[in-house]
Amino acid sequence: MKIKFLFIVLAVLFVSACDNNSESGSARKPVYVKPSIDYKGKFRKGYVRMPVSTKKNAIKSQNRSRYYYQTRGKYRRKKN
Numbered sequence: 001m002k003i004k005f006l007f008i009v010l011a012v013l014f015v016s017a018c019d020n021n022s023e024s025g026s027a028r029k030p031v032y033v034k035p036s037i038d039y040k041g042k043f044r045k046g047y048v049r050m051p052v053s054t055k056k057n058a059i060k061s062q063n064r065s066r067y068y069y070q071t072r073g074k075y076r077r078k079k080n
Contacts, residue, residue, distance in 0.1 A: 028052065 028051030035046040055061075 028054070 030048045030050050033047055033049050036044045038044055052058075
């Protein structure tokens with residue numbers, strides 16, 4: 001009886017460990033965007049587009065960074 005219980009517990013732990021590994025294996029990867037020509041006929045260089053962040057506070061960090069660069073330093077908008 002105890003052996004069956006131990007076997008079931010180990011099987012459940014093994015399956016849960018396999019599920020965690022499969023999620024990290026399918027992590028988002030950077031994508032290369034091919035060079036193209038826009039509607040005005042201008043050449044658009046190719047570039048690497050980074051994946052969307054899955055972090056909990058990603059949007060908050062992006063907004064904080066945007067606010068910082070818009071209000072400080074050399075990127076600040078000049079007042080007329």
